[in-house]
Amino acid sequence: MPAYITSRSPCPVGRASRILGDRWVILILREAFLGEQRFDGWLSRLSISRAVLADRLNLLVDAGILEREPPTGKRALYMLSDSGTALKPVYQSIQKWGDMWLPVGGHSDTGGQ
Amino acid sequence: MPAYITSRSPCPVGRASRILGDRWVILILREAFLGEQRFDGWLSRLSISRAVLADRLNLLVDAGILEREPPTGKRALYMLSDSGTALKPVYQSIQKWGDMWLPVGGHSDTGGQ
DNA sequence: TCCTTTAGGTCTTTAATACAGACTTAATAA
DNA sequence: TTATTAAGTCTGTATTAAAGACCTAAAGGA
Numbered sequence A, B: 001m002p003a004y005i006t007s008r009s010p011c012p013v014g015r016a017s018r019i020l021g022d023r024w025v026i027l028i029l030r031e032a033f034l035g036e037q038r039f040d041g042w043l044s045r046l047s048i049s050r051a052v053l054a055d056r057l058n059l060l061v062d063a064g065i066l067e068r069e070p071p072t073g074k075r076a077l078y079m080l081s082d083s084g085t086a087l088k089p090v091y092q093s094i095q096k097w098g099d100m101w102l103p104v105g106g107h108s109d110t111g112g113q
Numbered sequence C: 001t002c003c004t005t006t007a008g009g010t011c012t013t014t015a016a017t018a019c020a021g022a023c024t025t026a027a028t029a030a
Numbered sequence D: 001t002t003a004t005t006a007a008g009t010c011t012g013t014a015t016t017a018a019a020g021a022c023c024t025a026a027a028g029g030a
Helices: A012-020 A023-033 A039-045 A050-062 A088-101 B012-020 B023-033 B039-045 B050-062 B088-101
Strands: A066-069 A077-080 A104-107 B066-069 B077-080
Touching: A012 A023, A012 B023, A012 B088, A023 A039, A023 A050, A023 A077, A023 A088, A023 B012, A039 A050, A050 A066, A050 A077, A088 B012, A088 B088, B012 B023, B023 B039, B023 B050, B023 B077, B023 B088, B039 B050, B050 B066, B050 B077
Parallel strands: none
Antiparallel strands: A066 A077, B066 B077
16 A cells, blocks of 8 residues: 555544545545446546546555456456445445535536436 | 535535545544634644635635634634534544554654644 | 734745546457 | 447646745733
């Protein structure tokens, strides 16, 4: 795991913030929990650019949250690892909070689809 | 609440990602849960710049997560609102996940203190 | 009262990230 | 073998972040 993923912070939240503290990471994980495993799948579900998606998928693979199959080459599948699956409670608590406290209205995160 | 806080996304996670999907927001909330209420307190605990801290505190106030007392002027206290307090389960689930799945080592989020 | 300190910012310049959209390359399908 | 699709990279532009100097209002003390 490269240095930019890990953190010297003695606090697990400080370390986690380096990965989870990104809008696209949260949205990519949402789609992963809904079953998405392909690059172009995320691309069509989110209004994300190819470059940024490639960057975030690499980040999630480097962090051990997603596993790429095959490890190199094209037409890869990105699957949730044990670590990624363990993020489900985090996802659900965010979902619960957003549902309770955030009103709807304003910007879209799906490009309007 | 201004438009840039809210989201047209039908998904509560999509809406929440606009606020929680930021490294500094997560770290500011960590300190808030530990009792921090003052601008210079966050400034000395995190290696954040004044401009970015001011921006994120305004964002959190606009989102209703922190309450500023008094609403204008200097020497303000920033206190967790009900909505902010309701983020504690999110914080704890991130803490639990980071503790379980993220190794220590690499960069610091405290400026070395 | 005036002076000092402190809190809570803003402003400027520079550096890093994000973006759209064109291009590339490898794998599969016809 | 040609076409199509998946999964990228590359290029240029625009936004955001960063450090650090500067500013201003409030509080406290002489």
